[in-house]
Amino acid sequence: MYFYRNSLITLFLCFIDLEIKNLTRKYNSDFNICNYKYFKFDIKYCINKGVMYGMHKNIPPKKLIGISILSMLFLILYYHYRIIDILPLLIGSVFNIYDRFICGYVRDYLYMEIFGFKTNIFNFPDFVILLNMFLLLF
Secondary structure, eight states: OHHHHHHHHHHHHHHHHHHHHHHHHHHHEEEHHHHHHHEEEEEEEEOSSSSSGOOOTTSOOOHHHHHHHOOOHHHHTTTTHHHHHHHHHHHHHHHHHHHHHHHHHHEEEEEEEETTTEEOEEEEHHHHHHHHHHHHHH
């Protein structure tokens, strides 16, 4: 029940993610949300033609979509007895595949800096995928 509820929350937040992407593209401006001494959080619109966090930018979009779908099928087959555990990961992947299919790229918008460590610009489904992969390891 715990993961089912979290999956519904993830699905809802991914729809909000689509709206934030549309707003940041429409207004094409940066928003400074939080700027403390050791923590900075901004919204910056960025086009990501690669995979998560901008890796592998030279792979054509159709191949990335195919690789993503095959990866999702592998995860479903491998974790078929615990499908609820990977549901947030699948939801995040579907939203990124949707973005890549419709636009030809993934729209990223979140930027964080914590204690001097700077992240690449990413989106909420990227965060969900990374968090779910981390939780699956333990």
